[in-house]
Amino acid sequence: xxxxxxxxxxxxxxxxxxSEVSFAVAEGQVVGLIGPNGAGKTTxxxxxxxxxxxxxxxxxxAGREISGLRPYRICRAGLCRTFQIVKPFRNLxxxxxxxxxxxxxxxxxxxxxxxxxxxxxxxxxxxxxDSLAQALPIGLRKRVxxxxxxxxxxxxxLLDEVMNGLNPTELREMMDLIRxxxxxxxxxxxxxxxxxxxxxxxxxIVVVHHGExxxxxxxxxxxxxxxxxxxxxxxxxxxx
Amino acid sequence: MFAATDIREHVVAGSLFAAAILIPLTSDNLFLQxxxxxxxxxxxxxxxxxxxxxxxxxxxxxxxAFFGLGAYTSTLLKLHFGLSPWLGMLCGGALVMLTSGFIxxxxxxxxxxxxxxxxxxxxAVVQIIAARWYGLTRGNEGLSIPFEPGLGNFMFTGKLPWTxxxxxxxxxxxxxxxxxxxxxFGFQLAGMREDEDAAQAIGIDTRLLKVGxxxxxxxxxxxxxxxxxxxxGFLDPGYALSFDLSIKFALMCIIGGxxxxxxxxxxxxxxxxxxxxxxxxWGGGRSGLYLVVYGALLILxxxxxxxxxxxxxxxxxxxxxxxxxx
Numbered sequence: 001x002x003x004x005x006x007x008x009x010x011x012x013x014x015x016x017x018x019s020e021v022s023f024a025v026a027e028g029q030v031v032g033l034i035g036p037n038g039a040g041k042t043t044x045x046x047x048x049x050x051x052x053x054x055x056x057x058x059x060x061x062a063g064r065e066i067s068g069l070r071p072y073r074i075c076r077a078g079l080c081r082t083f084q085i086v087k088p089f090r091n092l093x094x095x096x097x098x099x100x101x102x103x104x105x106x107x108x109x110x111x112x113x114x115x116x117x118x119x120x121x122x123x124x125x126x127x128x129x130d131s132l133a134q135a136l137p138i139g140l141r142k143r144v145x146x147x148x149x150x151x152x153x154x155x156x157x158l159l160d161e162v163m164n165g166l167n168p169t170e171l172r173e174m175m176d177l178i179r180x181x182x183x184x185x186x187x188x189x190x191x192x193x194x195x196x197x198x199x200x201x202x203x204x205i206v207v208v209h210h211g212e213x214x215x216x217x218x219x220x221x222x223x224x225x226x227x228x229x230x231x232x233x234x235x236x237x238x239x240x
Numbered sequence: 241m242f243a244a245t246d247i248r249e250h251v252v253a254g255s256l257f258a259a260a261i262l263i264p265l266t267s268d269n270l271f272l273q274x275x276x277x278x279x280x281x282x283x284x285x286x287x288x289x290x291x292x293x294x295x296x297x298x299x300x301x302x303x304x305a306f307f308g309l310g311a312y313t314s315t316l317l318k319l320h321f322g323l324s325p326w327l328g329m330l331c332g333g334a335l336v337m338l339t340s341g342f343i344x345x346x347x348x349x350x351x352x353x354x355x356x357x358x359x360x361x362x363x364a365v366v367q368i369i370a371a372r373w374y375g376l377t378r379g380n381e382g383l384s385i386p387f388e389p390g391l392g393n394f395m396f397t398g399k400l401p402w403t404x405x406x407x408x409x410x411x412x413x414x415x416x417x418x419x420x421x422x423x424x425f426g427f428q429l430a431g432m433r434e435d436e437d438a439a440q441a442i443g444i445d446t447r448l449l450k451v452g453x454x455x456x457x458x459x460x461x462x463x464x465x466x467x468x469x470x471x472x473g474f475l476d477p478g479y480a481l482s483f484d485l486s487i488k489f490a491l492m493c494i495i496g497g498x499x500x501x502x503x504x505x506x507x508x509x510x511x512x513x514x515x516x517x518x519x520x521x522w523g524g525g526r527s528g529l530y531l532v533v534y535g536a537l538l539i540l541x542x543x544x545x546x547x548x549x550x551x552x553x554x555x556x557x558x559x560x561x562x563x564x565x566x
Contacts, residue, residue, distance in 0.1 A: 051437070051440075051441075071437075072443050072444055072445045072446070075440075076443045080441065082441075083437070083438065087437060087438035088438075089430065090434055092430060092431075096430070100427045100428060100439070100442065100444075101443075103427050103428060104442055109422060148438075151442070
C-alpha cells in the first residue's frame, strides 16, 4: 500500500471533524473520497498533507510515517496536494507558476524551465503559458493548480475538487488528464462532488459522513449501499 | 515578471552608476557631489530592503534597526577598540544577520501586517535602548567619529573615494538582486510571497526561506549603515534608528517597483532628488511647505503608477506609441 491512513481523528475543541478513519490506497489506483458538505473530507486532506496535525492515528506513505511532518516535507516525500479554493501565484505567469514547483526537484533554472514546459504542454496549458495566473478563468486556474503540483514529481497526488464548476468541455479535459496521469503511473486520491466523474474515474470509493467512514468499495457497491444513498446520493440516484 | 529583468534594466542601472562616478571627476559643485553619494546610498539601502519587502513579500517596518545596529557596531568598535571600520562593517553585518534571522524565525507564523508590526516594535525597542544606554552610545547626544583620513580608517577628504565605495555597494546589492530574480531562491521567494500555503504544499520550506531572505536583506542594510556613519561622521538614535528611515526604504521600493532589481534604485533617485530639490527651493522661508508638496507629489506618483516606475514606464511608452502607429 502506498498510502495507509489508520484510525485518524481530528478534533477541534469539542468538535470531531474526522473520527477514526482508516483506508489505504495502493500504488497506481484512483480512489475517490466522497461525502456530503461538512463531512470532513477536506479536513482529512489537510491532515494527510500535513497542514493539520492529526489528534490521533497514523498516516504512512510508502511505508514511512508522515503524520506530524510539515507540508513541504510531505510534498518532497512524493505526496502533493491541490487546494479546493485554488491558490495560484497570481502575479506570476502560468509557466512561472509551474517553474516554482519544478524547482522543488531541480536546482538549475534551465532544467526547471524544461520540466515546467513539458508539464505545461501535457496539461494543455501551452496557449496560456505566458498569461498571468490571475487573468485566467477558474477552469484553467484549476489546471494550473494541478500542473504546479505535478511539477514536484509526486508519486501520489491529492486532488481537492478539481472538477467542480467546470463546463462540460473542461470537465472532459480534466478527466482525460487524470486518466493519462494515472496510466503513466501516478496514484490519485480525489475529493469530488461531480458523481459522473467519480464513478467513471475511480476504481474505489471511500465515503465519509459526519467525520466517519461509512463505506469503502467499488463504485457499484458503494452506490448500492443504503447508508451512502441516505447520507449523500439521495433516493433519486438509486432510481436512475 | 522575471522577464522584465532584461538587458534594458542593466543598461539603465549601468548608466546611472557611470554618471555617478563622472560627477566628482567633472564637477566642483560640492552639493552635487554630496547629493550623488547620498542618492546612491539610498539606492543601495532601498535595494537591500527590497530583498525582504519586494522579493520575499515580508514588509518590514523595522529596517532602521538593522541600519542603526550596523552603524553603531562599526562606530563603537572603532571608538573603543580602534578596529578598522572595514572590519567593523563586517562585524555589524554579522551581528545584524543573527539578530534579524532570529526575529524572522520567531515571527515565522506571523503574516502580512502582523509581521510588519513585529519589525516595527523591534526597531522601536532598539531605538529606545540606544537613546537610554548613555554609557555605551552617549544617548541622544550622539557619537562623533574623529576625522582621520586614510583607507584603513574608511575616511577620505575628497568625494571621489566615497563615490567609488558607494557605487561598489549599490553594485553589490544590485548584483545580488539580479541573481535572486533569476535563481531558484528567487522563484521560491516569489511563490512564498504570492501564497505561503501553496508554496509549502509544493515543497518549499517557507520558514527557512523567510529567515534567509530577511537575514540577507538586513546584512546588506547594515553595510549601508556603517557607510553612512563613516561618511557623515556622526551618529544619533534620533535619525539612524528612526521610524522615518524604515518608511523611506519601503517608500522608495514601492515607488520604483517592488521585487525588481532596478525598481528601488529608480525610486531612490526619484525620491531623494525630489526631496532635496524641494527642500532647497522652499525649505527656508515657509517652513514645512516643501513637505506638503513632497507628500502631494508622492500620492500623485503612486496614483498614476501603482505598479512602480520600472513596470509603469514601459506601459506608458507603449500607450503613447500606439496612437501614433494607428
